Amino acid sequence: MSARAAAAPARLQSGRVRYGELLVKALLGLCALISVATTIGIIAALFIPAFEFFQDVSIVDFLTGTEWAPLFEPAFFGVVPLVVGTLSATFWAVLVAIPFGLGSAVYLSEYAGARTRKTLKPMLELLAGIPTIVYGYFALTFFTPLLRDLGVGVDIFNALSAGLVMGVMILPTVASLAEDAMSAVPRDLRDGAFALGATRRVVATRIVVPAAISGITASFVLGISRAVGETMIVLVAAGQQPNLTFDPREAIETMSAFIAATGAGDVPTGSLEYKTIFAVGATLFVMTLILNVISIRLVERFREEYE
Amino acid sequence: MNLKRRGRDIKAVAFHALLLLSLVVGFVTLATLVVDVVRKGWQYVDKTLFMNPPSIDPAIAGARPAILATIYLGLLLILFTVPIGVGTAIYLEEYADRRRWYNRLLELNIQNLAAVPSIVYGILGLAFIVRGIGLGQVLLAGALILTLLVLPTVIIASREALRAVPDTIRQGAYALGATQWQVTSRQVLPAALPGIATGSILALSRGIGETAPLIMVGAVTYVAFDPTVLGPFTALPIQIYQWVRLPQEEFRSLAAAAIIVLLGILLSLNAVAIWLRNRYQRRW
Numbered sequence: 001m002s003a004r005a006a007a008a009p010a011r012l013q014s015g016r017v018r019y020g021e022l023l024v025k026a027l028l029g030l031c032a033l034i035s036v037a038t039t040i041g042i043i044a045a046l047f048i049p050a051f052e053f054f055q056d057v058s059i060v061d062f063l064t065g066t067e068w069a070p071l072f073e074p075a076f077f078g079v080v081p082l083v084v085g086t087l088s089a090t091f092w093a094v095l096v097a098i099p100f101g102l103g104s105a106v107y108l109s110e111y112a113g114a115r116t117r118k119t120l121k122p123m124l125e126l127l128a129g130i131p132t133i134v135y136g137y138f139a140l141t142f143f144t145p146l147l148r149d150l151g152v153g154v155d156i157f158n159a160l161s162a163g164l165v166m167g168v169m170i171l172p173t174v175a176s177l178a179e180d181a182m183s184a185v186p187r188d189l190r191d192g193a194f195a196l197g198a199t200r201r202v203v204a205t206r207i208v209v210p211a212a213i214s215g216i217t218a219s220f221v222l223g224i225s226r227a228v229g230e231t232m233i234v235l236v237a238a239g240q241q242p243n244l245t246f247d248p249r250e251a252i253e254t255m256s257a258f259i260a261a262t263g264a265g266d267v268p269t270g271s272l273e274y275k276t277i278f279a280v281g282a283t284l285f286v287m288t289l290i291l292n293v294i295s296i297r298l299v300e301r302f303r304e305e306y307e
Numbered sequence: 308m309n310l311k312r313r314g315r316d317i318k319a320v321a322f323h324a325l326l327l328l329s330l331v332v333g334f335v336t337l338a339t340l341v342v343d344v345v346r347k348g349w350q351y352v353d354k355t356l357f358m359n360p361p362s363i364d365p366a367i368a369g370a371r372p373a374i375l376a377t378i379y380l381g382l383l384l385i386l387f388t389v390p391i392g393v394g395t396a397i398y399l400e401e402y403a404d405r406r407r408w409y410n411r412l413l414e415l416n417i418q419n420l421a422a423v424p425s426i427v428y429g430i431l432g433l434a435f436i437v438r439g440i441g442l443g444q445v446l447l448a449g450a451l452i453l454t455l456l457v458l459p460t461v462i463i464a465s466r467e468a469l470r471a472v473p474d475t476i477r478q479g480a481y482a483l484g485a486t487q488w489q490v491t492s493r494q495v496l497p498a499a500l501p502g503i504a505t506g507s508i509l510a511l512s513r514g515i516g517e518t519a520p521l522i523m524v525g526a527v528t529y530v531a532f533d534p535t536v537l538g539p540f541t542a543l544p545i546q547i548y549q550w551v552r553l554p555q556e557e558f559r560s561l562a563a564a565a566i567i568v569l570l571g572i573l574l575s576l577n578a579v580a581i582w583l584r585n586r587y588q589r590r591w
Binding site: 018020021024025027028029030031032034035036038039041042045046049096099100101102103104106107108111120122123124126127129130131132133134135136137138140141142165168171172175199200201204205222225226228229230231232235236256259260263264269277278281284285288289292293295296 | 316318319322323325326327328329330332333334336337339340343344347390391392394395397398399402403413415416417418419420422423424425426427428429430431433434435438439455458459462486487488509512513516517518519522523527544547548551552559562563566569570573577581
């Protein structure tokens with residue numbers, strides 16, 4: 001896309017300076033600066049108190065400690081149980097979202113007709129529009145009892161139920177981005193394969209998926225990022241106990257759930273407990289930032305390849 | 308001649324079935340969720356829910372302050388996000404020179420902001436809006452933080468709407484001697500309006516369904532009176548969260564009733580967005 005600023009060739013513009021036009025451009029630029037200010041605000045809000053936190057607590061102890069008990073006496077500030085809790089819930093979410101999201105995307109892109117796609121896609125996106133607290137309610141009051149009825153011995157709060165329901169929530173994100181990537185693969189590639197006698201399944205799995213692999217990977221990475229940062233489902237259904245365990249039947253605490261639970265209480269500003277919010281928040285932010293940047297880069301790559 | 312292979316290819320059938328199964332997982336969950344919520348909560352959706360404040364007695368507990376606050380939050384959200392979001396989108400699409408590094412950085416920044424977890428926005432609200440500038444745990448603080456949260460969504464949707472307006476319209480206006488702002492405000496913006504409106508409504512419905520950032524700016528309080536912009540507040544998702552946490556079965560049902568109200572609001576907003584899109588959107 002060319003810059004539209006160049007739409008009116010410079011030679012055609014009159015020499016007179018139009019102050020109104022300049023003012024408008026400045027105001028619009030100011031709007032755009034708000035999003036820059038947001039990013040700077042987030043970084044400052046997280047890292048300044050986090051830095052103060054690390055003057056009281058050694059950063060090595062924080063990153064390698066296996067016990068998280070910020071309110072106990074003596075207090076322990078090892079973030080590993082929270083990270084493990086986050087990864088455990090994310091694992092179960094990804095286990096649902098990636099295969100079923102990719103399957104939905106292949107169906108919508110390669111199998112469904114134009115009309116079917118037009119009805120199915122908005123319905124799938126409705127899933128992404130359900131508030132996360134509603135999924136949390138569903139996981140706690142419907143899915144966990146269902147798992148118990150099925151003979152899976154889960155605790156009332158557990159990583160498995162929260163993770164699986166979170167997977168359904170992320171599914172449309174994965175499906176939508178993966179489908180975009182597959183739709184961008186040129187028709188010629190498919191037609192060539194069909195001409196050689198390939199079946200629809202072979203075209204989908206051997207031609208389209210490999211050709212769209214960077215976009216598909218981007219959809220997976222974005223899905224993982226969503227799961228890592230998701231708060232309400234895990235807060236409601238996975239519990240608030242920082243157990244260092246990968247056993248999905250037990251209660252855990254994720255980074256996001258700790259932040260929300262601590263932020264909900266009236267923590268005195270400047271206390272060490274208040275600063276833990278920011279130390280954990282900074283850890284979470286860095287993890288999702290890395291995932292987001294990888295995903296954005298991968299999307300750019302498939303855009304370059306086919307558009 | 309029939310190009311299709313004769314006989315059934317088992318693998319092809321199995322693959323097709325697997326793909327359909329993937330879609331079904333999403334739809335079945337959605338249907339189960341809705342049926343479950345309606346079954347548990349429907350009998351509690353009554354006058355008490357809409358007119359009464361929350362209470363420790365489930366028989367008289369309602370969600371009036373929460374419902375009102377969610378409406379206020381929605382109105383403020385539209386008021387704040389639409390001008391800023393559309394302004395940013397116009398800057399990026401119509402004015403910015405994409406060869407400049409700072410404009411490319413701006414774009415990357417917005418894409419990343421769209422994927423920052425909502426709880427992180429909550430931390431920003433806690434540190435800067437509630438405690439930093441000392442606004443306190445008030446409804447306006449909640450509205451401001453939701454504004455920052457949905458802004459990237461509004462920007463991305465508005466940019467797509469602006470990009471869909473063909474360049475010939477701009478060139479025609481320039482040829483008649485219009486200035487850049489005249490072209491943008493009188494030709495491009497009106498043509499992109501349906502797309503912008505649809506995107507903004509969808510962003511609004513995302514904003515009022517958010518819980519985590521509001522928890523961080525202190526919405527989890529017992530509010531028994533009608534909310535004001537500069538007063539303490541709760542919101543519908545927060546009310547649901549508070550009721551879900553209580554062990555009594557009645558409160559779980561009240562939570563389901565509040566979910567029905569919330570989903571009702573979101574579904575109406577989505578319906579309006581779809582109607583707008585079908586009624587006014589032009590294919591160029």
